[in-house]
Amino acid sequence: MEECGSIEIAKNNNPVRLRCAVQNYDWGIVGNNSQVARLFSLNSRSSIDSTKPYAEFWIGTHESGPSFIHHGAWIRPNHAVSLKSWISQHPGVLGDKVVEKWGVDLPFLLKVLSVEKALSIQAHPDKELAKALHKSHPSVYKDDNHKPEMALAITEFEALCGFISFKELKGVLCSVPEIVELVGGGNAKQFLCVNEWDGSEKGKELLESIFGELMSASNDATREMVSKMKRRLNREKKKRKLTVKELLVLRLESQYPDDVGVIAAFVLNYVKLNRGEALYLGPNEPHAYISGECIECMATSDNVVRAGLTSKQRDSQTLLSMLEYKQGFPEILRGVSLTPYTTRYLPPFDEFEVDCCILPRAASAVFPSIPGPSLFLFIAGKGTLDAGLSKEDMVEEGEVLFVPAYMEIRVTAESTELQLYRAGVNSRCFKDL
Known part of the structure; x- marks a missing residue:
């Protein structure tokens, strides 16, 4: 054994057991119903608070939720050695190729998510923007790394991801009058006149303009349109079966009343993953997780730019400026069988x-x-x-x-x-x- 501070730590050619962090964000699943709560309780040997939401179980070296070395009996926090610190003392555990490419740190972060209520419409910056945001607002953007990520469903899992197709957006502009009223009819009419095959660049410009007007609408205008849309859908469901997206929007409105993200959901792809299916997200892609539990893996970063369905700080203008406005349904990974x-x-x-x-x-x-x-x-x-x-x-x-x-x-x-x-x-x- 090797001494590090006051703790014996296994030699660096052995597996190392970790004690890991939990995040109790308000969108998490409450108490014993949460996979995050159960894993954290077993990992930390602590009891579960039946009244508290358990949202994320973090495994890695990021300072917002670091893992600590565990050997034998539980270690008091003031005596604990972080995984990041231990790796810095034993860089050989990463392998030469990893150290050469990413330095002396774990390049990925592993999480478990338990989602009861939708979490924010957001995107993650690329490396260049992450460095700029961290430099200008280090208290909000806490590192300078990008954050590509993947969500692998361990229960049925719902998400919004990327912009709907050209054809679907035309349908939305014809069937959701509140969006047209909120953003103004000019861009909507222009978009409806664009030919999908001849005007992809023009269509992209109009999508950017429409989404920008939508996300920049005043609170009063947004409140009025969300309320109007809710009344309309509640009337129409007495006469017809609402679409999956309409039912989703009503559910989001019940969680985040008067939020612009409720209407924005109409222009984003609704994705439902079965257990064992995965969704990956590159930099500058708009998305929001809605419900379910998943394994999430990402580059070691906690940079999130939010603009809807959240009580946290929003940065709508940064989000609008960073998005790539690609349209179409995202790729779903079902994995490759190794054994x-x-x-x-x-x-x-x-x-x-x-x-x-x-x-x-x-x-x-x-x-x-x-x-x-x-x-x-x-x-x-x-x-x-x-x-x-x-x-x-x-x-x-x-x-x-x-x-x-x-x-x-x-x-x-x-x-x-x-x-x-x-x-x-x-x-x-x-x-x-």
Whole structure:
């Protein structure tokens, strides 16, 4: 063992157990119904507050929710060593390629989200904008990194993501009079006259103008239009079946009355993920999570630019200026089967990939040695973990491990089902090694 402060820490060629952070944002699922609450309780050995929302379980090195090394008995906070600090003392655990590309820090952040109420219409800045925002408003934008991310559903999961297609937007402008009234009829009429095949650039310019007018509307005008829309839909549902988007908008209005995000939902894609499906989001893409629980992985950042469906600070003008205004339904990832028990999700980002492994009793899975670090999260069941040590370690729901580069891991289920997730650097980064 090696001393670090007053704590014994496993040598850096062993997996390291972590104690992780929780975020109690008001959109989280309350009490024992929250997967985040259960995982945090088991991980931290603390009780669940049945009245409190549990929104996010953070695993990584970001200062807004750092993980800490755990060895043996629970460590008092003032004696704890953060994962980031430990990595800085043992950079070899990252592997040379990761240190060369990202420095001495974990390039990805792993989370579990429990979403009861919609969270903000938002986008994440690219690296250039992140640096500028952090420099000018460090208390709001707390780091200078970009934040591409992926949400992998562990229950049915709902989200808004990206702008609806050219054809769908024409339908919205014809069927939602409140949007036309709120943004003014000029742009709407121009958009309706544009040919989809001949005027893509013109259509993009008009979409930008329409969305900009919508998100910049005064509070009074927004309140009036949301109220008018609600009254209209409540009348119409007595005569016809409302569309999925109309029902969603009424649900959002019940959560965020008078919010411009309620009407903005009409121009964003509504996405429903089944368990095991994933959605990825690059920089400058508008999105909002609506409900459900997911594994979320991203570059190590907490930069969020918000403009609707939130009680937090909004920065509508920055959001409007950063969006790319691409239209069309987002790609849904269903993963690539690596073994009968393990599925890999590979987004188009270098910083991360995620493996989902579900083992029946007595089955084993081997995670081969790779040139980068991994985070292992166990969310159900129990089993054993063999990292080539003198004895196997027990693992169970709520356990989180940091696994250094170049370490093979074997996990065997001892319960009816053992479910775990592994996050690591995208394997394409190591193809030239």
